[in-house]
Amino acid sequence: MGKKVLAELVNKEELNKDIFKFSVRSKEIADLAKPGQFLDIKVSDKGEPFLRRPISIHNVDKENGIVEFIFMVVGKGTKILAERNVGEKLDILGPLGNGTFDTDKKYNSVSIIGGGLGVFPLYELTKKLKNNASLNVYLGFRNKDLVTCEKEFEAIGLNKLCVTTDDGSYKEKGFAIDFMKKDIEEHRVDKIFACGPLPMLRAVKEYADKEGIDCELSMEERMGCGIGACLGCAIEYIRDDGTKTYKHVCKDGPVFDSKKIIF
Amino acid sequence: MNLGVDFCGIKLKNPVTVASGTFGYGREFEEYIDLNRLGAIITKGTTLKEKLGNKAPRICEVTGGLLNSIGLQNPGVEHFLKEDLPFLRKFDTKIIVNACGSTVEDYVELCKILNDADIDGVELNLSCPNVKEGCLAFGTTYEGVKGVTEKVRKVLDRKPLIVKLTPNVTDITQPAKGAEDAGADGISAINTLLGMKIDIKKRRPILANNTGGFAGPAIKPVAVRMVYQIAQAVNIPVMGLGGIMTGEDAIEFMEAGATAISIGAGNMVDPETSIRVIDEIEEFMKANQIDDIKKLIGSVEMN
Ligand SMILES: Cc1cc2nc3c(=O)[nH]c(=O)nc-3n(C[C@H](O)[C@H](O)[C@H](O)COP(=O)(O)OP(=O)(O)OC[C@H]3O[C@@H](n4cnc5c(N)ncnc54)[C@H](O)[C@@H]3O)c2cc1C
Ligand SMILES: Cc1cc2nc3c(=O)[nH]c(=O)nc-3n(C[C@H](O)[C@H](O)[C@H](O)COP(=O)(O)O)c2cc1C
Ligand code: FES
Numbered sequence: 001m002g003k004k005v006l007a008e009l010v011n012k013e014e015l016n017k018d019i020f021k022f023s024v025r026s027k028e029i030a031d032l033a034k035p036g037q038f039l040d041i042k043v044s045d046k047g048e049p050f051l052r053r054p055i056s057i058h059n060v061d062k063e064n065g066i067v068e069f070i071f072m073v074v075g076k077g078t079k080i081l082a083e084r085n086v087g088e089k090l091d092i093l094g095p096l097g098n099g100t101f102d103t104d105k106k107y108n109s110v111s112i113i114g115g116g117l118g119v120f121p122l123y124e125l126t127k128k129l130k131n132n133a134s135l136n137v138y139l140g141f142r143n144k145d146l147v148t149c150e151k152e153f154e155a156i157g158l159n160k161l162c163v164t165t166d167d168g169s170y171k172e173k174g175f176a177i178d179f180m181k182k183d184i185e186e187h188r189v190d191k192i193f194a195c196g197p198l199p200m201l202r203a204v205k206e207y208a209d210k211e212g213i214d215c216e217l218s219m220e221e222r223m224g225c226g227i228g229a230c231l232g233c234a235i236e237y238i239r240d241d242g243t244k245t246y247k248h249v250c251k252d253g254p255v256f257d258s259k260k261i262i263f
Numbered sequence: 264m265n266l267g268v269d270f271c272g273i274k275l276k277n278p279v280t281v282a283s284g285t286f287g288y289g290r291e292f293e294e295y296i297d298l299n300r301l302g303a304i305i306t307k308g309t310t311l312k313e314k315l316g317n318k319a320p321r322i323c324e325v326t327g328g329l330l331n332s333i334g335l336q337n338p339g340v341e342h343f344l345k346e347d348l349p350f351l352r353k354f355d356t357k358i359i360v361n362a363c364g365s366t367v368e369d370y371v372e373l374c375k376i377l378n379d380a381d382i383d384g385v386e387l388n389l390s391c392p393n394v395k396e397g398c399l400a401f402g403t404t405y406e407g408v409k410g411v412t413e414k415v416r417k418v419l420d421r422k423p424l425i426v427k428l429t430p431n432v433t434d435i436t437q438p439a440k441g442a443e444d445a446g447a448d449g450i451s452a453i454n455t456l457l458g459m460k461i462d463i464k465k466r467r468p469i470l471a472n473n474t475g476g477f478a479g480p481a482i483k484p485v486a487v488r489m490v491y492q493i494a495q496a497v498n499i500p501v502m503g504l505g506g507i508m509t510g511e512d513a514i515e516f517m518e519a520g521a522t523a524i525s526i527g528a529g530n531m532v533d534p535e536t537s538i539r540v541i542d543e544i545e546e547f548m549k550a551n552q553i554d555d556i557k558k559l560i561g562s563v564e565m566n
Pocket of ligand 1: 038049051052053054055056057069070071072073074075076077078079117120121219220221222223249254323324
């Protein structure tokens with residue numbers, strides 16, 4: 001169930017160079033939001049850029065009706081968004097997506113792995129799972145300057161938090177997935193949740209499918225409407241009978257069972 | 264104040280419809296707007312058999328609009344009739360099915376089925392730029408449009424037949440006359456303009472299909488000109504579309520000669536666009552003391 005709201009920007013923080021955290025007030029979205037869902041944001045009311053921008057929900061404060069998202073300035077839309085000021089109203093559709101992280105099941109031990117911007121939506125998931133399972137969280141970044149949200153994850157109270165950088169400029173050097181694999185070889189987990197760049201998701205899928213570990217991936221694709229009407233955000237998907245079809249990230253996802261996705 | 268119009272025998276409570284491919288089969292919009300307020304819903308392009316569509320990326324933003332290369336993904340007509348039409352029928356609005364095929368035989372088979380369906384009209388899509396066969400192949404010439412429309416008309420004798428035209432032609436009045444001469448009841452124009460966008464760092468087009476259909480406010484002047492030319496050239500009513508975002512845009516199309524209008528890309532930016540356009544048309548009529556919207560149709564005078 002998505003809503004169209006005009007939500008006041010109540011707090012704005014630059015977490016890192018070009019990485020912003022926005023807090024908006026919307027009781028409607030906060031009440032409905034589930035881990036893995038996203039918002040579709042009109043960055044300007046001037047008609048340009050033409051389309052909305054999809055950004056994941058990072059954190060929900062249901063009590064105060066506050067929804068937070070974190071985004072990086074990568075192009076003209078996110079640049080305009082970053083220039084919006086506290087007190088302004090943002091035109092937002094959300095929460096969107098029917099494919100959400102499954103937090104209802106009972107798990108023993110869970111691995112959560114995020115890469116780059118994919119780290120942000122995993123926060124709400126991790127919070128939700130806190131009392132449900134023993135959590136191992138792996139956050140991978142390209143370098144030290146991009147490391148974001150480490151303290152927030154730490155504060156949740158995890159079995160393990162592993163932060164990696166590709167170049168070794170901060171904490172562990174290497175890819176987050178290699179550290180996750182090493183831990184799983186010692187202590188098997190019954191679930192993996194992943195969000196991040198395509199190569200990482202592909203590697204996580206291959207590993208999880210091979211090991212027979214249940215795995216959910218949060219996917220991205222270029223969007224038009226954000227609500228399932230234009231069929232723009234297609235990804236290849238294997239049906240139960242083994243035939244191939246397309247599903248849509250905005251409506252059927254963004255979270256999918258790894259076994260169903262074809263890269 | 265009257266907003267109702269008769270579009271080739273289909274009585275629309277107002278001239279505002281939603282365009283094929285931007286509104287799915289209506290379901291996704293139910294939670295955002297009151298579907299009962301729309302003049303008509305034109306469905307996603309529907310084919311005889313299921314179609315999977317093109318590889319992604321299928322969407323790419325450009326200045327003043329977007330390119331799309333969906334490739335007519337749809338579940339097929341039988342699925343539509345069983346699963347989607349009953350939903351659409353719960354609402355007090357007209358249902359027009361956008362029909363597409365790769366061969367003349369496909370169009371004929373499909374329209375035989377639609378002739379018996381509980382729908383208000385058929386929009387023959389002779390203008391999709393994103394599929395390899397069919398559509399465009401018939402849509403660009405007088406003979407092409409006349410040929411397929413005649414064959415469809417023979418089997419589609421119980422429903423209004425609207426032919427949707429592509430703007431990717433030198434003279435839009437030619438295919439328009441082809442449709443009229445073959446017995447079509449109405450014309451809708453325009454479909455998307457063929458476009459391309461290149462990722463200059465990768466030196467590759469962004470769309471997986473390389474090219475795609477250009478829609479949105481940037482194409483509106485082309486669409487208004489073509490609607491005017493068609494309305495001048497034929498005696499059947501025209502549904503105008505291409506870049507409509509506001510009530511003023513809609514009125515411009517009606518003055519150019521459109522009896523009804525349709526909103527495409529506008530739905531993708533904001534699910535409430537169609538309803539806002541209806542409200543803005545009413546406001547315009549009030550402010551300018553126009554009691555009947557029909558007075559606007561074709562009211563433009565050339566310099
Ligand atoms: C479901 C989903 C969740 C996302 N969550 C986040 C998040 O939490 N934080 C964050 O920083 N980014 C997130 N993104 C990526 C974000 O949407 C893009 O970075 C943003 O749209 C870029 O817009 P732009 O105008 O700055 O870039 P431009 O390159 O100028 O954008 C041009 C067009 O391409 C689209 N586009 C560009 N990059 C992407 C991309 N990676 N994915 C989808 N569309 C893209 C834009 O939406 C726009 O239509 C998410 C994407 C999706 C699909
Ligand atoms: C994502 C998308 C999908 C479309 N699918 C169809 C379709 O299935 N059949 C059709 O006749 N036109 C289709 N169109 C064309 C629109 O119905 C319309 O003719 C065109 O986009 C111009 O109007 P607009 O500028 O208001 O969008 C599609 C357009 C878009 C943007
Ligand atoms: S963006 Fe339109 S269907 Fe997903």
